[in-house]
Amino acid sequence: MNKSILQVEHLSVNYNGNTVLNDLNFSIKKGEIVAIVGPNGSGKTTLIRAILGLVPYRGRVLVNDQPVQATLEKIGYVPQKFVFDRTIPMTTGEFLKIAFKNVEPRKIKHSLLEVDMKQHENTLIGNLSGGQFQRVLIARSLLNDPSILLLDEAISEVDAVGAKGFYDIVAHLNQAHQATVLLISHEINMVYKFADQIICLNRDLICFGKPKDAITKEVLEKLYGQEVRFQEHKH
Amino acid sequence: MLDLFHYPFMQRALVAGILLAGLLAYLGVFVVLRKMAFFSDGIAHASLAGVAAGVLLSMNPLVTALIASLIFAVGMFFLEKKTSVSSDTAIGLIFTTGMALGVLLMSLKSGYQPELIGFLFGNILMIKQSDIIIIVSLSILIGGFLVVNRRKIMLLALDREMAYLAGINPDFFQLAMYIVLAVSVVLGIKILGIILVSALLIIPVSISKLISHSFQKLVFWSIVFAEAIVLTGLFISYLFDLPTGAIIVLTGAAIFFIVFVFKR
Numbered sequence: 001m002n003k004s005i006l007q008v009e010h011l012s013v014n015y016n017g018n019t020v021l022n023d024l025n026f027s028i029k030k031g032e033i034v035a036i037v038g039p040n041g042s043g044k045t046t047l048i049r050a051i052l053g054l055v056p057y058r059g060r061v062l063v064n065d066q067p068v069q070a071t072l073e074k075i076g077y078v079p080q081k082f083v084f085d086r087t088i089p090m091t092t093g094e095f096l097k098i099a100f101k102n103v104e105p106r107k108i109k110h111s112l113l114e115v116d117m118k119q120h121e122n123t124l125i126g127n128l129s130g131g132q133f134q135r136v137l138i139a140r141s142l143l144n145d146p147s148i149l150l151l152d153e154a155i156s157e158v159d160a161v162g163a164k165g166f167y168d169i170v171a172h173l174n175q176a177h178q179a180t181v182l183l184i185s186h187e188i189n190m191v192y193k194f195a196d197q198i199i200c201l202n203r204d205l206i207c208f209g210k211p212k213d214a215i216t217k218e219v220l221e222k223l224y225g226q227e228v229r230f231q232e233h234k235h
Numbered sequence: 236m237l238d239l240f241h242y243p244f245m246q247r248a249l250v251a252g253i254l255l256a257g258l259l260a261y262l263g264v265f266v267v268l269r270k271m272a273f274f275s276d277g278i279a280h281a282s283l284a285g286v287a288a289g290v291l292l293s294m295n296p297l298v299t300a301l302i303a304s305l306i307f308a309v310g311m312f313f314l315e316k317k318t319s320v321s322s323d324t325a326i327g328l329i330f331t332t333g334m335a336l337g338v339l340l341m342s343l344k345s346g347y348q349p350e351l352i353g354f355l356f357g358n359i360l361m362i363k364q365s366d367i368i369i370i371v372s373l374s375i376l377i378g379g380f381l382v383v384n385r386r387k388i389m390l391l392a393l394d395r396e397m398a399y400l401a402g403i404n405p406d407f408f409q410l411a412m413y414i415v416l417a418v419s420v421v422l423g424i425k426i427l428g429i430i431l432v433s434a435l436l437i438i439p440v441s442i443s444k445l446i447s448h449s450f451q452k453l454v455f456w457s458i459v460f461a462e463a464i465v466l467t468g469l470f471i472s473y474l475f476d477l478p479t480g481a482i483i484v485l486t487g488a489a490i491f492f493i494v495f496v497f498k499r
Contacts, residue, residue: 054396073402084393088268090450098386098393100401124448 005030005148005180006051011059013046019203020046021057026199026208030147033174033181035191035211038201039224044184045080047201048152051182052077063148073100076141076149076179078134086126092136093121099140111139114176115169131166138169142177149173151183167194188220239473247367248359252426252465254374256435259423260461261381262416263436264454267444268392271416274311276433277326278417281307281333283429285421286354287340296350297366300421301373307333308417312410357428357480359469370422377415388412389450426465427480435461438487445491445498464490 006028013021021043028034036044050057052075053068063071096108112118115135120128128136141149151170167190173179185191191198192211200207200214200223207214207223239245266272285303289296307329314325341351353361362370381388387408391398395405423432443456468483 052400054399072400075400077400079396082394085268085270087444088450089444089447089453091448094450095393098390099397101386122449 003030004028005064006182007060007062007065008051009060009062011047011050011057011061013043013050013055013057021050021201022204024059024201024205026205028148028180028182028197030180031174031178032196033170033183033194034197034199035195036182036184036199036201037186037188037191037223038206042202042223044201045152048077048150048182048184051150071147073144074147076138076144076146078137078141078149078151080153080184082133082137084125088126090125091122092117092125092128095125095136096140096143100144103143107143108139111142112136114142114173115139116165134166135169138173142173145177146179148180148182151181153184153186170194188215244360244362245473247362247364248469249466250367251362251370252359252469253462254370255419255423255426256439256461256465257458258374258378258381258419259432259435260439260457261454262419263440263461264457265388265392265412266416266436267440268389272433272437273323273326274413275416275420275436277311277330278304278307279420279424279429279432281329281337282421282424283337283354284333284340285337286351286429287337287344290348290350291340291344295365295369296354297369297421297425300354300424301369301418303333304417304421305414308413309410312413316406353428354424355428355430356478357424357426357431359426359479359483360473362425366425370425373418373422377419380411380415384408384411427483431480431484434484434487435465438484438491439464442487442491442494445494460487460490 004027008024008026011021011024012019024047036047038044046055049055051061051063051068053061053072061068063075068075092112093105093108096111097103097105109118109121112121115138117132117135117139120132120136125133125136138149138151149170170181170183171194174181183191192215195211197209198207198211198214199205200219202223207219240249266275282300282304285300286296288294288303289299292299311325311329314320314328315322320328341348387398387403390401390403391405391408391412395409398405398408420432420436423435426432427435439457439461440453442460443453447453447456464487465483468486469479471477471486472479472482
């Protein structure tokens with residue numbers, strides 16, 4: 001049985017008196033791909049940010065049985081948006097080089113190869129498309145051999161073809177690096193066949209478990225407040 | 236022509252000019268990345284309070300301006316962190332308060348104050364031996380800090396959250412950069428004056444951006460252009476007996492224009 005890599009216990013987040021996350025409890029096993037789904041404003045990004053310690057919270061978050069601050073360098077994170085001055089002349093290689101201490105050039109090349117971006121090492125990051133830059137961010141998160149990858153709507157800026165490529169890359173990283181993946185997605189059909197576990201979130205934990213067990217029409221209706229069409233797949 | 240290097244005032248001007256041009260150009264990259272041009276302008280203007288206090292108390296105005304800039308930089312950091320006051324508003328508050336305090340203190344001292352005029356418009360040729368000691372020692376200290384922490388500083392400039400996730404203490408380095416920038420700007424006042432000092436942070440990196448195709452080259456060319464601007468401006472102002480600060484800034488603007496036209 002796989003060991004738990006992420007434990008979330010009684011996690012609550014409040015902003016200005018409003019409850020954004022309410023008493024969440026779940027744990028994720030090593031090597032799993034876990035998808036977080038829920039409507040806009042349901043606290044998905046806040047959950048990722050709380051796990052990273054970027055927002056204040058009540059409760060407990062443990063990564064490899066340790067407080068998250070002690071294991072930050074082993075967490076890969078791809079934010080939903082990365083705002084930077086696109087006029088700054090910085091190559092993809094330079095962008096990756098400053099990410100962590102003593103990053104070896106061969107490691108940079110290998111990370112770019114894994115996300116199919118090797119040919120863009122000398123391209124200015126300002127000249128990359130949204131989808132290409134998201135891949136660079138994934139490459140960046142791989143540099144430190146993370147034991148867990150947190151992807152916050154990492155395909156928000158890519159088209160349908162790019163999204164398929166993204167899920168292929170995530171599956172490859174999960175297989176090749178045994179990396180646990182926690183990702184936010186709006187693609188219910190995609191995560192249904194792709195994820196090992198699913199978290200349905202709308203401030204409260206609406207469901208948690210294997211997609212075929214956790215996702216039902218009733219759960220989706222409760223989650224989104226209306227009927228949602230999705231296609232069940234056989235695992 | 237080479238005779239002028241025998242003059243001690245010119246030797247001091249060259250040492251201060253070369254050191255501060257490189258320092259401010261390097262910091263300029265950080266300033267442009269973090270969009271902090273207003274911060275440096277604000278600190279420069281607010282330091283008038285320190286200059287006026289120095290003149291009033293018969294102390295070295297450079298020392299009192301450095302102390303004032305330190306207080307303002309730390310004050311700005313905590314205003315941003317502990318209150319809901321935005322960065323721009325905090326800078327505006329410090330900027331105007333420091334200037335007002337400087338004007339008030341100046342009014343307490345009667346008669347013409349050449350030193351105050353020197354600080355307002357800068358005069359690299361009037362740098363004293365005591366100033367050089369301060370400029371050289373602080374430049375080495377700051378330069379060392381910047382070299383040792385260059386990766387952390389650039390990562391912080393690019394994205395605060397990424398810096399945190401890479402194990403960097405963003406608050407510590409942000410405060411450190413505020414202090415470093417404030418001190419460097421005040422040292423730069425000796426060359427360009429309170430009103431024009433931001434030019435040495437902005438112009439070299441702006442020229443460099445026109446021709447650079449990597450971050451490494453951006454930093455390299457920023458420093459090269461800064462040195463060229465200061466040295467060319469210094470010699471032109473000496474040869475034609477023109478105000479040094481203004482000529483340095485105009486030299487920079489002319490180089491920017493030339494590069495811009497040839498790069499089109």
